[in-house]
Amino acid sequence: xxxxxxxxxxxxxxxxxxxxxxxxxxxxxxxxxxxxxxxxxxxxxxxxxxxxxxxxxxxxxxxxxxxxxxxxxxxxxxxxxxxxxxxxxxxxxxxxxxxxxxxxxxxxxxxxxxxxxxxxxxxxxxxxxxxxxxxxxxxxxxxxxxxxxxxxxxxxxxxxxxxxxxxxxxxxxxxxxxxxxxxxxxxxxxxxxxxxxxxxxxxxxxxxxxxxxxxxxxxxxxxxxxxxxxxxxxxxxxxxxxxxxxxxxxxxxxxxxxxxxxxxxxxxxxxxxxxxxxxxxxxxxxxxxxxxxxxxxxxxxxxxxxxxxxxxxxxxxxxxxxxxxxxxxxxxxxxxxxxxxxxxxxxxxxxxxxxxxxxxxxxxx
Numbered sequence: 001x002x003x004x005x006x007x008x009x010x011x012x013x014x015x016x017x018x019x020x021x022x023x024x025x026x027x028x029x030x031x032x033x034x035x036x037x038x039x040x041x042x043x044x045x046x047x048x049x050x051x052x053x054x055x056x057x058x059x060x061x062x063x064x065x066x067x068x069x070x071x072x073x074x075x076x077x078x079x080x081x082x083x084x085x086x087x088x089x090x091x092x093x094x095x096x097x098x099x100x101x102x103x104x105x106x107x108x109x110x111x112x113x114x115x116x117x118x119x120x121x122x123x124x125x126x127x128x129x130x131x132x133x134x135x136x137x138x139x140x141x142x143x144x145x146x147x148x149x150x151x152x153x154x155x156x157x158x159x160x161x162x163x164x165x166x167x168x169x170x171x172x173x174x175x176x177x178x179x180x181x182x183x184x185x186x187x188x189x190x191x192x193x194x195x196x197x198x199x200x201x202x203x204x205x206x207x208x209x210x211x212x213x214x215x216x217x218x219x220x221x222x223x224x225x226x227x228x229x230x231x232x233x234x235x236x237x238x239x240x241x242x243x244x245x246x247x248x249x250x251x252x253x254x255x256x257x258x259x260x261x262x263x264x265x266x267x268x269x270x271x272x273x274x275x276x277x278x279x280x281x282x283x284x285x286x287x288x289x290x291x292x293x294x295x296x297x298x299x300x301x302x303x304x305x306x307x308x309x310x311x312x313x314x315x316x317x318x319x320x321x322x323x324x325x326x327x328x329x330x331x332x333x334x335x336x337x338x339x340x341x342x343x344x345x346x347x348x349x350x351x352x353x354x355x356x357x358x359x360x361x362x363x364x365x
Contacts, residue, residue, distance in 0.1 A: 030123025033116045040108070043124070045131040052106065057129030058085050059121070074103030090121050183258060187249040189301040196296030197276025199283045203291075205273055206280050209262045218242070218284045228284035231306065244285025248311040250303050254278045 034043070040052035047054045053066035064071045064079030071079075078101060083089060089100075094117050097106045111117045128134040185191040207216070215221050218228030230240025239246070243253055258274045260266050269277070279295035282288045282303065295303070316322055 026119050026122040027126050028123075029115075030119035030121065030126075033111070033120040034123055036111075037108070037120070040106075043127055043131055047131050054131075055124055056127050056131040057134075059087065059090065059125045061085050061129075063089075072103060072105040074101055075105075087121055087125070090124070091117050094120065183255070185251040185255045185258075187251045187301075189251070189297070192251075192254070192297045192300055193271045194297055195271035195275050196294050196298075197272045197274070197279055198294045199276075199279045199288065199291045201273075202276035202278070202280025202283070205269075205277050209265075210277070213263060218281070227281060231285075234307070234310075242285065243281055244287060244306060246307050247305055248308045250278065250282075250300065250305055253281060254300075 037052075037055075040050055041055050042048055042050055043055050047056055049066065049069045053069040053071075061084065062079050063083040063085055064075040085093075093100045094111050095114075096110045097104060097108060098110075111120065126134055183191070183193075206214075213221055213224040214227050215224075218226065220226040226240060226242050228242055228244055230242040230245035233240045233245060241247075247253065254274060257277055258267070258269070258271075261277075262268065275295045279288065279293055282295070283291070283293070287303065287305065
């Protein structure tokens with residue numbers, strides 16, 4: 001982990017001095033200070049990695065990103081977490097390398113004089129990624145930090161026990177916290193929890209907690225989604241897209257029930273209850289016909305929904321536009337005046353009077 005800057009005032013000085021336009025004598029002084037770094041680092045057009053990486057263009061560069069250099073795990077992690085070498089982070093690192101980024105392998109103890117830190121950063125900022133003199137104005141600008149911001153930042157600095165990164169906030173989630181949210185289930189069964197449930201038990205749960213919205217047999221009440229039936233309607237003008245007629249994978253059913261149902265009381269069902277409800281939904285759609293059928297982690301992937309084969313991998317690369325990489329037509333693409341050729345099938349998706357008397361049982365087509 002890296003720490004908050006030990007001296008925010010120093011970082012503010014660097015930002016205001018370097019970004020605001022470094023003076024020639026600052027860059028020259030920085031080049032002199034850089035002599036302390038040359039034992040390990042190179043800059044310039046012929047620079048190569050040595051004990052340390054090339055430092056050309058370091059200002060604005062992601063940490064641990066020089067190609068061909070073997071960084072410490074600590075430096076690699078910092079880069080992966082989004083740390084960038086800007087003036088503030090460089091100031092803190094050069095002042096105390098070991099304290100700022102624990103576990104890095106830089107042996108240098110750090111620059112103790114604030115003016116040396118400012119000047120060497122000014123010198124590094126004067127070099128682009130090729131080791132040539134940087135074009136003025138190319139460096140990324142950042143707002144100066146005033147005394148009130150400094151005081152706030154010092155108070156808000158995380159304790160040594162935190163693992164906050166860029167903003168010094170938060171901590172690494174525990175395995176238990178991650179597991180509580182890592183509940184998605186794949187079609188191949190990866191992610192399924194231990195458990196099982198029968199159709200009969202699922203019917204009891206459904207009648208008590210689901211039928212109010214979805215109907216006694218999955219036919220839906222009012223505008224709530226239909227869960228059963230619809231087989232053979234996908235080619236019709238008004239297809240009925242249900243678990244049995246349209247959905248491709250049983251894992252989607254399990255995952256959605258587990259995460260989002262019952263409505264208003266999501267995640268209140270145990271694993272056995274979710275298996276049981278999923279089994280009952282299979283029963284309502286005539287995919288299983290035995291009330292004693294038990295769905296479990298062991299037999300879950302043996303169940304195939306009827307419409308699975310009608311789903312296919314994204315093949316847009318075969319479409320004409322993607323195949324020949326042609327530019328899309330944006331003007332005068334079709335001769336003649338524009339004309340309306342089709343109308344929406346359902347226009348009453350919101351009742352005008354807000355009541356249920358004339359509510360449609362369908363959804364949006």
